[in-house]
Amino acid sequence: MMDMQQYIESGILEEYALGVLSADERTEVERVAQQEPAVARELVAIVSGLDAYAAAHAVAPPDALRERTLQAWENAIRETGPAVAPSAPVTVAAVATPAPRMAVAPAEPVTATAMPASDGGAVVRQMPAAASAGRTRWLVAASIALLLISGLGNYLLYNRLRKTESSLELAQAEQSRYAATQQAALNERDQQLAILRNQAFRSVELKGTPKAPDALARVYYNATTKAVYVDVRNLPELPEGKQYQLWALDNGQPVDAGMLNTATATGDSIQQMKNIASAQAFAMTVEDIGGKPAPTMSTLTVIGNI
Amino acid sequence: MSASSPDTVALETELLLVQRLRDRDEGAMTIFYDKYAAALYGVILRIVKKEETAEDVLQEAMVKIWHSFSSYDTGKGRLFTWVMNVSRNLAIDKIRSKQYRVGSRTQPLEDSSAAMRLAADTTFRPEHIGLQEMTRQLNPDQRQIVDLLYFGGFTQSEVAEELNLPLGTVKTRARAAIKVLSKLVR
Numbered sequence: 001m002m003d004m005q006q007y008i009e010s011g012i013l014e015e016y017a018l019g020v021l022s023a024d025e026r027t028e029v030e031r032v033a034q035q036e037p038a039v040a041r042e043l044v045a046i047v048s049g050l051d052a053y054a055a056a057h058a059v060a061p062p063d064a065l066r067e068r069t070l071q072a073w074e075n076a077i078r079e080t081g082p083a084v085a086p087s088a089p090v091t092v093a094a095v096a097t098p099a100p101r102m103a104v105a106p107a108e109p110v111t112a113t114a115m116p117a118s119d120g121g122a123v124v125r126q127m128p129a130a131a132s133a134g135r136t137r138w139l140v141a142a143s144i145a146l147l148l149i150s151g152l153g154n155y156l157l158y159n160r161l162r163k164t165e166s167s168l169e170l171a172q173a174e175q176s177r178y179a180a181t182q183q184a185a186l187n188e189r190d191q192q193l194a195i196l197r198n199q200a201f202r203s204v205e206l207k208g209t210p211k212a213p214d215a216l217a218r219v220y221y222n223a224t225t226k227a228v229y230v231d232v233r234n235l236p237e238l239p240e241g242k243q244y245q246l247w248a249l250d251n252g253q254p255v256d257a258g259m260l261n262t263a264t265a266t267g268d269s270i271q272q273m274k275n276i277a278s279a280q281a282f283a284m285t286v287e288d289i290g291g292k293p294a295p296t297m298s299t300l301t302v303i304g305n306i
Numbered sequence: 307m308s309a310s311s312p313d314t315v316a317l318e319t320e321l322l323l324v325q326r327l328r329d330r331d332e333g334a335m336t337i338f339y340d341k342y343a344a345a346l347y348g349v350i351l352r353i354v355k356k357e358e359t360a361e362d363v364l365q366e367a368m369v370k371i372w373h374s375f376s377s378y379d380t381g382k383g384r385l386f387t388w389v390m391n392v393s394r395n396l397a398i399d400k401i402r403s404k405q406y407r408v409g410s411r412t413q414p415l416e417d418s419s420a421a422m423r424l425a426a427d428t429t430f431r432p433e434h435i436g437l438q439e440m441t442r443q444l445n446p447d448q449r450q451i452v453d454l455l456y457f458g459g460f461t462q463s464e465v466a467e468e469l470n471l472p473l474g475t476v477k478t479r480a481r482a483a484i485k486v487l488s489k490l491v492r
Contacts, residue, residue: 046488
């Protein structure tokens with residue numbers, strides 16, 4: 001288990017997701033992920049993170065691009081991939097008499113030159129047929145043509161139906177996803193509200209020091225469960241590479257209560273901090289990212305007594 | 307997260323699309339476009355910068371996705387990941403080709419605010435966390451490295467050289483940045 005943790009921390013999964021590994025290395029990562037659920041979970045999380053980052057850059061292409069792109073794609077696959085379609089007109093051409101079928105002429109010479117050489121009999125028998133037989137063949141040809149057209153029509157309609165069904169399905173999926181996102185956000189707000197309303201929590205105002213007179217934050221402390229939450233009203237913007245660190249002061253001794261993440265420091269959300277056994281006051285200082293074991297007193301920004 | 311059932315629906319829809327593409331159903335490509343074009347176009351544009359080039363690359367990507375679809379393995383990841391990687395690689399190849407080399411290689415960095423503006427007025431995509439929200443969670447150093455790696459096609463060693471940083475630092479920052487992104491979607 002330990003070496004898997006090391007494997008995860010080596011950074012190779014990130015490299016895999018970024019696509020900078022060689023083919024052999026990729027295969028190896030896939031092999032490990034298949035055998036180790038912990039690695040697989042981590043890999044999925046990393047890939048999803050990058051996918052979301054990519055998706056966040058989405059830009060709706062100009063409307064006209066849709067038609068152009070799909071058309072260009074269709075042209076490209078017609079050029080390169082051999083289509084199945086051409087075989088149908090050839091069948092029609094073979095049955096019909098040559099004269100009224102000018103449209104399919106390009107296909108004719110091949111049949112005309114190839115046939116007499118190898119299997120001349122079949123062609124000769126057809127050519128001098130009586131006028132009535134010619135009309136019958138005409139009717140047969142017309143029927144086949146109609147049948148093909150009708151079949152094509154059905155196929156197109158069926159395709160359109162399938163497309164509509166799929167679009168509907170996609171729309172429904174998007175909608176339920178949206179509902180779930182909203183529900184999750186609502187649940188989070190409910191939880192935060194429950195904290196604020198809970199009688200066991202005491203609210204502690206942390207006021208700005210002379211260094212930052214406008215700064216204001218609030219700590220919610222539950223002496224029974226030892227839980228600490230922080231809610232920022234206004235804090236000065238941080239210099240690069242710095243983070244706010246919350247301290248609990250217990251009998252004059254500062255105890256680390258955790259680092260404020262960016263969303264908390266900008267007042268966007270309430271954050272649960274480290275549990276604190278006992279405190280008479282809370283304070284915040286500006287520290288290097290990740291925090292310090294002891295506060296840098298010169299950067300004390302807000303402080304307040306319980 | 308209580309989102310397991312809609313995710314299942316989305317996965318089913320995706321598998322359905324995969325099946326149709328595998329069956330060489332050309333109608334599926336329209337659905338594919340409607341579902342993925344904005345994401346692919348956004349990333350391609352972020353990489354190549356010019357709208358006309360982005361359009362060309364998107365078309366190339368669609369053709370490539372169609373032709374090499376048999377090499378997509380559902381067991382190895384989502385369709386989104388695969389098509390994004392195909393498109394991203396094409397776009398990166400494009401900027402590495404001669405014409406594009408003329409410009410500075412570090413251009414992606416300076417242009418990040420422009421990309422942000424572009425991304426801001428896209429159609430509303432509730433299933434995605436917004437770019438602003440994501441970038442706010444990354445510190446500038448982390449964002450720079452992720453962008454060079456993901457949009458610039460740089461290897462970690464190239465990033466180290468470009469930014470004049472030890473390789474270890476680049477690796478640590480890249481790892482931390484991706485961790486932040488993963489946490490946001492977990």
